[in-house]
Amino acid sequence: MFACVVFVAVGGRSLFFGRAGEQITCLIRGDVFRAMMRQDAAFFDCRENGTGALTARLATEAGDVNIVIGEALPSFIAGVASLIAGVAISFSHDWRLTLVILATLPCLILAFFLEGRSVYAATKAIKNAYAKASQEAAETVANIRTVATLTREHSFIAQFRANSQGPYRSALRNHFIASVGYGFAQSAMFLVYCLAFFVGSRFILKGYLDTEIMFNVMYAIIFSAIALGTMAQQSSAVTKALISAEALMETLQSVPVIDAHSTAGLVRSDVRGDLALDGVRFAYPSRPRASILRGVTMDVTPGQTVALVGPSGSGKSTVLALVQRLYDAPAGEVSVDSTPVVDWNVASLRSNLALVGQEPVLFDYSIAENIAYARPDATQPEIEAVARQANIHHFIAELPDGYATRIGQTGGRLSGGQKQRIAIARALIRNPRILLLDEATSALDSQSETTVQQALDVAAHGRTTITVAHRLSTIQNSDLILVFHNGRIVEQGTHDQLLALKGLYSLLVAQQSLEITH
Numbered sequence: 001m002f003a004c005v006v007f008v009a010v011g012g013r014s015l016f017f018g019r020a021g022e023q024i025t026c027l028i029r030g031d032v033f034r035a036m037m038r039q040d041a042a043f044f045d046c047r048e049n050g051t052g053a054l055t056a057r058l059a060t061e062a063g064d065v066n067i068v069i070g071e072a073l074p075s076f077i078a079g080v081a082s083l084i085a086g087v088a089i090s091f092s093h094d095w096r097l098t099l100v101i102l103a104t105l106p107c108l109i110l111a112f113f114l115e116g117r118s119v120y121a122a123t124k125a126i127k128n129a130y131a132k133a134s135q136e137a138a139e140t141v142a143n144i145r146t147v148a149t150l151t152r153e154h155s156f157i158a159q160f161r162a163n164s165q166g167p168y169r170s171a172l173r174n175h176f177i178a179s180v181g182y183g184f185a186q187s188a189m190f191l192v193y194c195l196a197f198f199v200g201s202r203f204i205l206k207g208y209l210d211t212e213i214m215f216n217v218m219y220a221i222i223f224s225a226i227a228l229g230t231m232a233q234q235s236s237a238v239t240k241a242l243i244s245a246e247a248l249m250e251t252l253q254s255v256p257v258i259d260a261h262s263t264a265g266l267v268r269s270d271v272r273g274d275l276a277l278d279g280v281r282f283a284y285p286s287r288p289r290a291s292i293l294r295g296v297t298m299d300v301t302p303g304q305t306v307a308l309v310g311p312s313g314s315g316k317s318t319v320l321a322l323v324q325r326l327y328d329a330p331a332g333e334v335s336v337d338s339t340p341v342v343d344w345n346v347a348s349l350r351s352n353l354a355l356v357g358q359e360p361v362l363f364d365y366s367i368a369e370n371i372a373y374a375r376p377d378a379t380q381p382e383i384e385a386v387a388r389q390a391n392i393h394h395f396i397a398e399l400p401d402g403y404a405t406r407i408g409q410t411g412g413r414l415s416g417g418q419k420q421r422i423a424i425a426r427a428l429i430r431n432p433r434i435l436l437l438d439e440a441t442s443a444l445d446s447q448s449e450t451t452v453q454q455a456l457d458v459a460a461h462g463r464t465t466i467t468v469a470h471r472l473s474t475i476q477n478s479d480l481i482l483v484f485h486n487g488r489i490v491e492q493g494t495h496d497q498l499l500a501l502k503g504l505y506s507l508l509v510a511q512q513s514l515e516i517t518h
């Protein structure tokens with residue numbers, strides 16, 4: 001009767017736990033991705049194996065946990081129930097023989113524990129190594145054009161093989177240990193059987209029990225040993241899931257310093273558009289010893305066009321990251337509309353800003369969806385209006401599918417200039433008070449640069465604009481030019497004032513004029 005109940009319970013588990021497991025997997029994945037979306041930039045910067053590997057890994061971790069919920073856990077529960085029932089029945093027949101047999105239990109448990117520990121350590125190493133190998137593979141496939149142009153396919157394959165060797169060897173070792181453990185678990189039943197026969201026959205000879213009782217105890221104990229074997233079979237799945245759960249919990253429990261989902265802080269849409277940095281010092285969390293900004297102070301009034309120029313690595317783009325509050329500066333203050341950015345509601349602050357970067361980041365959606373990405377409730381006429389301002393409407397209108405044209409992964413079916421103008425339209429759809437341009441034309445040829453520059457000039461009209469630029473010809477008309485060097489502003493003024501200074505700016509201008517004439 002009891003066996004039937006256990007059979008039905010175990011048999012029905014796949015129906016109930018399997019479905020529940022799938023649902024739980026989806027929920028865990030949902031929670032994990034929600035937790036990731038809340039994180040600040042520092043969380044992603046500090047990932048050893050990159051964000052792609054992290055995302056892929058977390059998705060499979062949730063699946064591993066499901067295996068335990070769907071299979072291992074019910075088997076484990078049924079196993080424990082069977083074990084307790086078997087031991088109880090055995091005790092009720094003869095406590096001495098039962099005690100002798102139970103004395104073997106600590107050895108079995110210790111063996112399973114040791115197997116679990118060594119599989120745990122190896123599995124963790126394998127997961128980390130595979131995460132690194134898959135990150136490189138994903139990056140290579142995503143950038144296949146560059147890889148093919150540089151004829152690096154073979155070296156990538158060799159590198160992937162080399163990266164996979166370590167995990168492969170660890171996996172072999174893991175399988176060996178798990179197989180020995182599995183064999184041990186399966187033979188445990190027969191070992192217990194032998195012991196019961198041996199000790200039972202001795203007890204019969206001494207007159208402690210008769211044959212019938214011995215067989216009753218034996219059957220009960222075998223029943224328990226089978227249960228123990230079933231539990232042991234699941235031990236490597238449980239071990240894997242424990243590691244997965246660790247990684248999931250790390251993400252779920254990490255509290256972002258800058259919480260994009262928080263409802264706290266100042267919410268405003270009628271922003272004037274002034275912006276200031278006061279004595280700002282900053283180092284990236286992944287490289288805390290490298291000072292990037294060393295006391296930057298700047299003041300931008302509403303509607304002003306300010307250019308940040310200077311040698312590569314001097315900290316210009318970092319200023320834009322701090323204005324968007326992707327990071328917090330440990331010293332000094334960044335403020336928008338006279339309110340420190342830390343007192344702003346993160347989402348509200350960002351909704352008043354728009355960034356156009358050097359490499360436009362577009363998605364494999366239609367052109368209309370890409371433009372409306374910054375404001376999903378935008379209407380078709382609004383989308384077309386910003387496309388006109390960005391100087392891209394005529395090109396889109398001539399496509400067979402017009403605004404419904406899908407642009408391929410990362411906008412691969414468009415030219416650099418077209419992608420950039422779509423990115424400008426996307427920035428404008430929010431009608432931001434502050435426009436941040438990070439070398440928005442530097443990746444373009446001179447003809448596209450002119451078209452995109454015209455679009456940017458229209459976009460900047462009536463807004464506060466901060467432009468990071470290498471080509472100094474594009475920023476000569478700015479209201480203010482700030483010259484960065486080694487994380488400090490070393491010169492500031494208009495183009496003419498800075499030329500008259502004959503300092504770093506005039507040197508940079510002279511260098512670029514030389515480059516053009518040669």
Ligand SMILES: Nc1ncnc2c1ncn2[C@@H]1O[C@H](COP(=O)(O)OP(=O)(O)OP(=O)(O)O)[C@@H](O)[C@H]1O
Pocket residue numbers: 045284286287292310311312313314315316317318319468
């Ligand atoms: N996420 C990051 N983590 C660690 N260091 C970073 C990160 N981003 C940038 N850096 C470093 O910060 C320094 C300043 O970078 P930043 O991009 O602000 O310079 P930049 O003046 O804009 O340079 P460029 O003109 O070449 O774009 C560089 O040394 C760079 O290596």
